[in-house]
Amino acid sequence: MLNTALVEKVLKLAGSNGASFAELYVERWRKKSMRLINKELKEANSGIEYGAGLRLFYGTDVVYAYTNDLDEKSLLELADTMRKLKTSQGSVDKKGAGGLDFRKSGASGLHAPKIDFSTEPKRYRMERLKELDDGARISPDIKQVEANMLEWEQDILLANSEGVWVEDSRTRSRLIALVIAEDKEATQTGFSGPGLSVGLEIFDIYNPKDIGKKAAKQALTNLKAKKAPAGTFPVVIGNGFGGVIFHEALGHLLETTSVAEKVSVLSDKLGEQVASKTVTYVDDGTIKNAWGSSEYDDEGLKTERTVLIENGVLNSYMVDKLGGLKTGYKATGSGRRQNYSFAPTSRMRNTFIVNGDTPKEDLFKGIEFGIYAKNMGGGQVKPGSGEYNFGVTEGYIIRNGQIEEAIKGAMLLGKGPESINKIVAVSDDLESGPGMCGSLSGSIPTEVGQPHVLISEIVVGGEA
Amino acid sequence: MNYQEAKDYLLQRAKDMGLELEVLATEARKLELDSLHERLAKTSISSQGGIGVRVITNGKVGYASTEEKSQEALDWVITEAKENAELQTSSEAFLPTGKNLGKSDLIGEGLSAPIEEKIAAVVGLEHNLRQDQRLKSIMMTRYIESESSTTIASSNNLDGSYRNGFSGVYGVFVMQEGESVKQSFDIDVSKEFYNLDPTVTAQKMIKNAARALGAKNLQTGKYKAYFEPRAFSQLLGLLQFMLNGKTLLEGKSLLADKLGKSVASKLVNIIDDPNLEKGLASRPFDSEGTKTKKITLIENGILKSFLHNSATAKETGQANTGHASRSYKSSLGVGASNFYLKEGAGIKMDKGIIITDLMGVHAGVNPISGDFSLQAFGLMVEDGKEQQAVENFAISGNFIDLLQNISAIGDKIDWTLFAGIIGTPMVEVSELSFAGS
Structure with missing residues (x-):
């Protein structure tokens, strides 16, 4: 997106006031979306996002700047402004005399789309979204069906003063059904929203009718x-997006963003038992075509499979470059950002609990009265206290080991480290689902996953 | 191209192609300063902006935007917007008739101060936070300032711009007393840099956070609830959704068919005032150029109006209230400005739970059904006095019932930023369901 000579000029100028590290991130997005309600197109939108983020380290001090003006003059002006922001004179770097000698690498196409977005016209997407609507019409109580499609193409260039030069391309698609059901007494909603790092083959991987039907059934x-x-009560949490509990209660506490300054309650606990022995927890950025995958992270490192917790013992944190400098831990390819307007921080990619060995049916046995949280909505956590919550979007009562009547309006809440230790059994039916995770470096696509798990007790917020 | 050139280019291209076109361009400048260990640890500066278009062709509307101002990108924008429009079945779309609205400046010299003083403000905030023995760690203390210029123009003679901005400090920190650990987030914002006071802000932040230390579990049951502004404003965010004309039009508002009927306790008056002096969300006109004005949405519990833009007003047959809202990236929507619950006669506390904060509002509320189940934090009240802090509980119910059960409203409005720019006094709810242990 920018030529080598300009990138080198910008990095050298920006770093010439004693910076220990300089990094330039350039990206261009093409995003398209459409939204249909009851088969009628409400909105279609298209956008180009285009900008650069320039980051300097002085030890662990950071100067960050971003702009949409990527011509030579604007970039050099920005680099010069940044350089002058650091007033610590006297340590001017003399080593900037030679060339940067970039080692260039690019995406191998591991997550490349099979069917490019340009293959089909917009009307094709509309027709497929109408099928989603058809799939949802399973009862006269279905009042409204909203069908959305998102398509994102992102090209990035990352170059730094260590000679790293990485170009990566990421393609993502998501289909979302939001169904409203209504009878004389009430109005309720159902949701289904699969997403992957793929192109138009998303319509082949997920039958739109099934997506509509799933959301309609939930409503x-x-x-x-x-x-x-x-x-x-004891709670069995469903597989797939149910993994959001661990994302909130455990994942966020293992990012160096909250570990480096010892804010996280799980700081300084490597090698310690932090969860029950049944729990092995992994964050993996390499899963082919997964929603949270990419070949490189946003700091130019190859992504990897990071085992965070193994049989309950803390094995690794998620480490970005700055977090690594502060803690001494090796970076794990976890530096991510929403776009150029955020400096990267340590973030999750595709995070899941690995399969255990308890058959799913056995999780319910012996529960006299409890809750089956089959589908979950989003959640929130405070890493400093470990307090978290998340909403149940589809839930049932468990009575004498049997799944019985449906319940609504349940919220599960607690303190992460306590709840994790109350996971008494893990089933063997791992699935994952896509979500958007918001944190310091913006909102990014992440996948959460787990098999069915049994938690011995958890506070359920419902009707007193 | 610069923004002016890009705007002119787009309008000319639209004319050549026989399209009606509206341009919305935003340019923003931001500064962020982070203090850590009582020194400047991170500086972030930016200039960012983009151009969005709304195109009408044969009564059909389409959108597209770009942050790249090359001719190629601008041509792509027009082509995409036209293509997006042609997919529509409805052909009722129109661009409102525009006029020259001139230039307004809502921030003036409010942010003018040497950067050293801004650094001192955030380092001072951190220093003052650290004076409390119970402070365990600091995740972030940040000074932030932002100023932006928004320009709109259309082939229907609309032309106008305004400049706005704010400055603020915020902190995310953890306090500990014995076994009890609490994380807190707090923010102080002003349109005038010199109104920020790091000493007072730090003291206020510590006082708020420390109240939660030593919290005990709460017994499940029904209690009288006293919502502090920070907590209640997050529920009022839900009311904004229900009063939104687009929500109404799409069949998602629980308040549909309720115009002129009671939707809340008689004590409730909800107002949106885009012209409030010093209001953080004040604006001279909305994002399609309609002049803004103060409006009463709920009066003595009776629903008086929804919030509308030109399109939702026409389709519902209601009046346009001048609440069109749009960023250059988004399609036309509806948005509140300075939205508030009017002060009441005051609250005399006796026995119940003060709710100081809510958590997980994006997950625990179903805005379409109005059902909510939310993690909450609070303090027990006995004989009108604050007692033990309580935690690990959720409040639940339906938002419409909650509005009807409001039994008293405080006499002073606090403006908060936790769910948009929302003002509310303390609110007493006669009975609410609490799930604890």
């Missing part, structure tokens, strides 16, 4: 649901 279940009970 109808919620329509008949009773209010969730309130109190502390």
Whole structure:
């Protein structure tokens, strides 16, 4: 996106006031979206996002700048402004005399789309989204069907003063069904939203009709649901997006963003038992075509499979470059950012609990009264105290080992490290689902996953 | 091309192609200064902006935007917007008739100060936070300032721009007392840099966070609830959604068919005032150029109006309230400005739970059904006095019931930024369901 000579000029000028590290990140996005309600197109939108982020380290001090003006004059002006922001004179770097000698590498196409977005016209997408609507019409109580498609193409260039030069391309597609069901008493909603690092083959991987039907079933279940009970109960959490509990209660506490300054309650605990022995927890950026995958992270490192917790013992944190400088831990290819307007920080990619050996049915056995949280919504955590919560979008009562009536409005909450230790059994039916995770470096695509798990007790916020 | 040239180019191209076109361009400048270990640890500067278009062709509307101002990118924008428009079945779209709205400046010299003083403000905030023995760690203390210029123009003679901005400091930190650990986030914002006071802000932040230390679990049951502004403003975010004309039009508002009917306790008056002096969300006109004005949305519990832009007003047959909202990246929507619950006669506390904060509002609320189940933090109240802090509980119910159960409203509005720019006094709810242990 920029020529080598200009990148080198910018990095050298920016770093010429004693910076220990200089990095230039350039990206161009093409994003398209469409939204249909009851088969009628409400909005279609297209956008180019284009900008550069320039980052300097002085030890662990950081200067960051970004702009949309990527011509030579603007970039050099920006580099000069940044250089002058650091007023610590006297340590001017003399080593900047030679060339940077970039080692250039690019994407091998591991997550490249099979069917490029340009293959089909916009009307093709509309027709497929209408099928989603058809799939959702399974009852006269289905009042409204909203069908969305998002398509993102992102090209990045990352170059730094260590000679790294990486170009990566990322393609992502997502289909979202939001269904409203209504009867005389109530209005309820159902949701389904698969997403992958793929192109238009998303329509082959997921039948749009099935997506609509899944959301519609959830809406109808919620329509008949009773209010969730309130109190502390054993809870079985469903596979797939159910993994959001660990994303919130555990994942965020293992990012160097919160570990480096010892804010996380799990700081300085490598090698210690932090979860029950049934739990092995992995963050993997290399899974082919997964929603949170990419070949390189946003700091130019190859992504990797990082085993965070093995049989309950803390094995690794998620480490970005700055986090690595502060803690001494090796970077794990976890430096991510929403776009050029954020400096990267340590973030999750595709994070999941690996399969255990308890058959799913056995998780329910012996529960006299409990909750089956089959589908989850989003959640939130405070890493400093470990306090977290997340919403149940589809839930049922468990009575004497049997899944019985549906419940609505349940919220699970607690303190992460305590809840993790209460995971008493892990099943063997691992699945994952896509989400958007918001944190210091913006909102990024991440996948969460798990098999069914049993938590011995957790506070359920429902009707008292 | 610069923004002016890009705008002119787009309008000319649209004319050549026989399209109606509206341009919205935003240029923003931002500064962020982070203090860590009582020195400047991170500086971030930026200039960012982009151009979005709304195109109408044969009564059909399409959108596209770009941050790249090359001719190639601008041509792509027009082509995409036209293609996006042609996919529509409805052909009722139109561009409002525009006029010259001139230039407004809502920030003036408010952010003018030497950078050294801004650094001192954030380092001072951190220093003052660290004076409390119970402070365990600091995740972030940041000074932030932002100023932006928004320009709109259309082939229907619309032309106008305004400049706005703010400065602020915020902190994310952890406090500990014995076994009890609490993380807190707090922010102080002003349109005048010199109104920020790091000493007072730090003291306020510590006082708020420390109240939660030593919290005990709460017994499940029904209690009277006293919502502090920070907590109640997050629920009012839900009301904004329900009063949004686009929500209404798309069949997602629980308040549909309720115009002129009671939707809340008689004590409730909800107002949106885009012309509030010093209001952080004040704006002279909305994002399609409609002049803004103060409007009462709920009066003595009766629903008086929804918030509308030109398109939602026309389709619902209601009046346009001048609440079109759009960034250059997004399609036309509806958005509140300075949105508030009017002060009441005051609250006399007796027995119940003060709710100081809510967590997980994006996950625990279903805005379409109004059902909520939210993690909350608070303090028990006995004989009108604050007692033990409580934690690990959730409040739940339906938002419409909650509005009807409001039994008293405080006499002073606090403006908060946790769910948009929302003002509210303390609010008493006569009975609410609490799930604890």
